[in-house]
Amino acid sequence: MxxxxxxxxxxxxxxxxxxxxxxxxPGLAGSYHIHGTNPDGRxxxxxxxxxQKGETYALTWDSGGTTHGVGVLHDxxxxxxxxxxxxxxxxxxxxxxxxxxxxxxxxxxxxxxxxTATPAQGTATLAGDYVVSGTNTDQxxxxxxxxxxxxxxxxxxxxxxxxxxxxxxxxxxxxSMVAGTFGPPSCGVVMYSVAPDGVLSGxxxxxxxxxxxxxAKKTD
Numbered sequence: 001m002x003x004x005x006x007x008x009x010x011x012x013x014x015x016x017x018x019x020x021x022x023x024x025x026p027g028l029a030g031s032y033h034i035h036g037t038n039p040d041g042r043x044x045x046x047x048x049x050x051x052q053k054g055e056t057y058a059l060t061w062d063s064g065g066t067t068h069g070v071g072v073l074h075d076x077x078x079x080x081x082x083x084x085x086x087x088x089x090x091x092x093x094x095x096x097x098x099x100x101x102x103x104x105x106x107x108x109x110x111x112x113x114x115x116t117a118t119p120a121q122g123t124a125t126l127a128g129d130y131v132v133s134g135t136n137t138d139q140x141x142x143x144x145x146x147x148x149x150x151x152x153x154x155x156x157x158x159x160x161x162x163x164x165x166x167x168x169x170x171x172x173x174x175x176s177m178v179a180g181t182f183g184p185p186s187c188g189v190v191m192y193s194v195a196p197d198g199v200l201s202g203x204x205x206x207x208x209x210x211x212x213x214x215x216a217k218k219t220d
Contacts, residue, residue, distance in 0.1 A: 027198060028057060028078065036063075036214030039205070048216050054110030069190070070107045074177070078192040078200065081107075081181035089189065090115070090159075090169070092178040094126065100146075100178065102134075111137040117146045126150075126173060132163055154210055170207055190214065 046063025069082025144163030169182030
Protein backbone atom coordinates (compact mmCIF):
# COMPACT_ATOMS: atom_id res chain seq x y z
CA MET A 1 0.00 0.00 0.00
CA UNK A 2 0.98 3.63 -0.24
CA UNK A 3 0.65 6.40 2.27
CA UNK A 4 0.88 10.13 1.65
CA UNK A 5 2.85 12.34 4.04
CA UNK A 6 0.87 15.59 4.02
CA UNK A 7 -0.04 18.15 6.65
CA UNK A 8 -3.70 17.22 6.19
CA UNK A 9 -3.88 13.47 5.82
CA UNK A 10 -7.63 12.93 6.18
CA UNK A 11 -9.79 13.24 3.08
CA UNK A 12 -13.27 12.30 2.01
CA UNK A 13 -13.92 8.84 0.58
CA UNK A 14 -16.97 7.49 -1.16
CA UNK A 15 -20.14 7.72 0.92
CA UNK A 16 -20.94 4.03 0.78
CA UNK A 17 -17.59 3.07 2.38
CA UNK A 18 -18.16 5.53 5.22
CA UNK A 19 -21.64 4.20 5.91
CA UNK A 20 -20.45 0.59 5.94
CA UNK A 21 -17.53 1.32 8.25
CA UNK A 22 -19.72 3.02 10.84
CA UNK A 23 -22.69 0.70 10.57
CA UNK A 24 -20.55 -2.39 11.19
CA UNK A 25 -19.10 -1.29 14.52
CA PRO A 26 -21.44 0.78 16.69
CA GLY A 27 -20.54 0.83 20.35
CA LEU A 28 -16.90 -0.26 20.10
CA ALA A 29 -15.68 2.95 21.70
CA GLY A 30 -15.19 2.78 25.44
CA SER A 31 -13.06 1.36 28.23
CA TYR A 32 -12.34 -2.36 28.68
CA HIS A 33 -10.75 -4.72 31.14
CA ILE A 34 -8.41 -7.13 29.39
CA HIS A 35 -6.86 -10.42 30.27
CA GLY A 36 -4.66 -12.43 28.01
CA THR A 37 -1.85 -14.88 27.52
CA ASN A 38 1.58 -14.13 26.10
CA PRO A 39 3.03 -16.45 23.42
CA ASP A 40 5.19 -18.07 26.13
CA GLY A 41 2.11 -18.86 28.24
CA ARG A 42 2.47 -16.09 30.83
CA UNK A 43 -0.88 -14.44 31.72
CA UNK A 44 -1.45 -10.70 31.95
CA UNK A 45 -4.22 -8.21 32.77
CA UNK A 46 -4.80 -4.54 32.16
CA UNK A 47 -6.99 -1.95 30.54
CA UNK A 48 -7.86 -0.97 26.98
CA UNK A 49 -9.48 2.23 25.73
CA UNK A 50 -10.96 2.49 22.23
CA UNK A 51 -11.88 5.76 20.55
CA GLN A 52 -13.56 6.00 17.16
CA LYS A 53 -11.90 8.54 14.88
CA GLY A 54 -13.88 8.84 11.67
CA GLU A 55 -13.62 5.48 9.93
CA THR A 56 -10.75 4.23 12.08
CA TYR A 57 -10.22 3.39 15.76
CA ALA A 58 -7.51 4.57 18.15
CA LEU A 59 -6.59 1.99 20.79
CA THR A 60 -4.56 2.49 23.98
CA TRP A 61 -3.50 -0.46 26.14
CA ASP A 62 -2.25 -0.15 29.72
CA SER A 63 -0.86 -3.54 30.77
CA GLY A 64 2.57 -3.08 32.27
CA GLY A 65 3.20 -0.12 29.95
CA THR A 66 1.25 2.06 27.55
CA THR A 67 0.86 0.96 23.93
CA HIS A 68 -0.99 2.74 21.12
CA GLY A 69 -2.50 1.34 17.95
CA VAL A 70 -4.76 2.08 14.99
CA GLY A 71 -7.62 -0.22 14.03
CA VAL A 72 -9.86 -0.91 11.05
CA LEU A 73 -13.12 -2.82 11.12
CA HIS A 74 -13.67 -5.34 8.34
CA ASP A 75 -16.25 -8.14 8.19
CA UNK A 76 -16.85 -8.11 11.94
CA UNK A 77 -13.14 -8.15 12.84
CA UNK A 78 -11.25 -5.30 14.44
CA UNK A 79 -7.67 -5.48 13.15
CA UNK A 80 -5.07 -3.28 14.83
CA UNK A 81 -1.47 -2.34 14.12
CA UNK A 82 0.36 -1.15 17.24
CA UNK A 83 3.69 -0.37 18.84
CA UNK A 84 5.11 2.64 16.97
CA UNK A 85 3.59 5.83 15.48
CA UNK A 86 4.86 4.65 12.07
CA UNK A 87 2.95 1.35 12.22
CA UNK A 88 0.08 0.85 9.79
CA UNK A 89 -2.63 -1.79 9.68
CA UNK A 90 -4.29 -3.77 6.90
CA UNK A 91 -7.23 -6.19 7.08
CA UNK A 92 -7.89 -8.48 4.12
CA UNK A 93 -10.89 -10.70 3.54
CA UNK A 94 -9.95 -13.65 1.33
CA UNK A 95 -12.57 -14.29 -1.34
CA UNK A 96 -13.29 -17.75 -2.79
CA UNK A 97 -11.68 -16.55 -6.03
CA UNK A 98 -8.40 -15.99 -4.16
CA UNK A 99 -8.69 -12.21 -4.34
CA UNK A 100 -7.90 -10.27 -1.17
CA UNK A 101 -10.30 -7.44 -0.34
CA UNK A 102 -8.47 -5.03 1.94
CA UNK A 103 -8.88 -1.97 4.11
CA UNK A 104 -5.91 -0.17 5.64
CA UNK A 105 -4.89 2.88 7.67
CA UNK A 106 -1.94 4.66 9.23
CA UNK A 107 -1.76 5.76 12.86
CA UNK A 108 -2.88 9.31 12.03
CA UNK A 109 -5.66 8.22 9.66
CA UNK A 110 -9.30 9.08 10.18
CA UNK A 111 -10.26 7.67 6.78
CA UNK A 112 -9.66 4.23 5.28
CA UNK A 113 -7.60 3.25 2.31
CA UNK A 114 -8.79 0.30 0.25
CA UNK A 115 -6.86 -2.34 -1.65
CA THR A 116 -7.68 -5.27 -3.92
CA ALA A 117 -4.98 -7.90 -4.45
CA THR A 118 -5.65 -10.33 -7.30
CA PRO A 119 -3.59 -13.54 -7.64
CA ALA A 120 -1.10 -13.12 -10.48
CA GLN A 121 -1.26 -16.79 -11.50
CA GLY A 122 -4.51 -18.08 -10.02
CA THR A 123 -2.82 -19.42 -6.88
CA ALA A 124 -5.00 -21.65 -4.69
CA THR A 125 -3.12 -20.75 -1.50
CA LEU A 126 -2.68 -17.45 0.28
CA ALA A 127 1.06 -17.35 -0.34
CA GLY A 128 2.01 -16.07 -3.78
CA ASP A 129 2.23 -13.04 -6.03
CA TYR A 130 -0.62 -10.57 -6.42
CA VAL A 131 -1.49 -7.65 -8.68
CA VAL A 132 -2.59 -4.72 -6.53
CA SER A 133 -4.91 -1.81 -7.13
CA GLY A 134 -5.98 0.54 -4.38
CA THR A 135 -7.15 3.91 -3.20
CA ASN A 136 -5.30 6.09 -0.71
CA THR A 137 -7.12 7.95 2.03
CA ASP A 138 -7.05 11.09 -0.15
CA GLN A 139 -8.80 9.15 -2.97
CA UNK A 140 -5.71 9.02 -5.20
CA UNK A 141 -5.28 5.68 -6.94
CA UNK A 142 -2.29 3.37 -6.94
CA UNK A 143 -1.24 0.10 -8.54
CA UNK A 144 1.55 -2.36 -7.99
CA UNK A 145 2.32 -5.80 -6.62
CA UNK A 146 2.13 -7.73 -3.37
CA UNK A 147 4.18 -10.79 -2.44
CA UNK A 148 2.86 -12.97 0.38
CA UNK A 149 5.06 -15.68 1.87
CA UNK A 150 4.72 -17.98 4.87
CA UNK A 151 6.99 -18.31 7.88
CA UNK A 152 7.18 -22.01 8.65
CA UNK A 153 8.57 -21.48 12.14
CA UNK A 154 5.73 -19.38 13.52
CA UNK A 155 2.99 -19.97 10.97
CA UNK A 156 2.84 -16.28 10.20
CA UNK A 157 2.77 -14.39 6.91
CA UNK A 158 5.26 -11.96 5.42
CA UNK A 159 4.11 -9.15 3.11
CA UNK A 160 6.11 -7.15 0.60
CA UNK A 161 4.27 -4.36 -1.26
CA UNK A 162 5.68 -2.80 -4.41
CA UNK A 163 3.32 0.13 -4.84
CA UNK A 164 5.56 3.19 -5.08
CA UNK A 165 7.13 3.66 -1.63
CA UNK A 166 7.71 -0.05 -0.94
CA UNK A 167 6.50 -1.47 2.36
CA UNK A 168 7.18 -4.64 4.31
CA UNK A 169 5.07 -6.21 7.00
CA UNK A 170 3.79 -9.38 8.59
CA UNK A 171 0.57 -10.88 9.91
CA UNK A 172 -1.50 -14.01 10.29
CA UNK A 173 -4.65 -15.62 8.97
CA UNK A 174 -7.75 -16.66 10.94
CA UNK A 175 -10.45 -18.22 8.79
CA SER A 176 -11.13 -16.01 5.80
CA MET A 177 -9.57 -12.94 7.42
CA VAL A 178 -5.94 -11.85 7.24
CA ALA A 179 -4.55 -9.37 9.77
CA GLY A 180 -1.40 -7.45 8.93
CA THR A 181 0.80 -4.59 10.03
CA PHE A 182 3.52 -2.73 8.15
CA GLY A 183 6.27 -0.33 9.12
CA PRO A 184 9.17 -0.73 11.57
CA PRO A 185 10.15 -4.17 12.94
CA SER A 186 8.73 -3.08 16.33
CA CYS A 187 5.13 -3.17 15.02
CA GLY A 188 2.65 -5.74 16.28
CA VAL A 189 -0.79 -6.80 15.07
CA VAL A 190 -3.96 -8.00 16.77
CA MET A 191 -7.25 -9.27 15.34
CA TYR A 192 -10.34 -9.17 17.54
CA SER A 193 -13.65 -10.88 16.84
CA VAL A 194 -16.52 -8.65 17.94
CA ALA A 195 -19.21 -10.66 19.75
CA PRO A 196 -22.88 -9.53 19.83
CA ASP A 197 -22.50 -8.67 23.52
CA GLY A 198 -19.52 -6.41 22.74
CA VAL A 199 -16.81 -8.72 24.07
CA LEU A 200 -13.61 -8.63 22.00
CA SER A 201 -11.70 -11.89 21.64
CA GLY A 202 -8.45 -11.77 19.78
CA UNK A 203 -5.06 -13.09 18.82
CA UNK A 204 -1.94 -10.95 18.58
CA UNK A 205 1.66 -11.19 17.55
CA UNK A 206 4.91 -9.34 17.23
CA UNK A 207 7.30 -9.95 14.35
CA UNK A 208 9.14 -12.68 16.26
CA UNK A 209 7.51 -15.41 18.30
CA UNK A 210 4.15 -17.12 18.27
CA UNK A 211 0.62 -15.88 18.85
CA UNK A 212 -0.78 -14.49 22.09
CA UNK A 213 -4.45 -14.27 22.99
CA UNK A 214 -6.55 -11.54 24.59
CA UNK A 215 -10.14 -10.93 25.67
CA ALA A 216 -11.55 -7.46 26.40
CA LYS A 217 -14.81 -6.76 28.25
CA LYS A 218 -16.33 -3.30 28.61
CA THR A 219 -16.22 -1.58 31.97
CA ASP A 220 -18.35 1.44 30.99
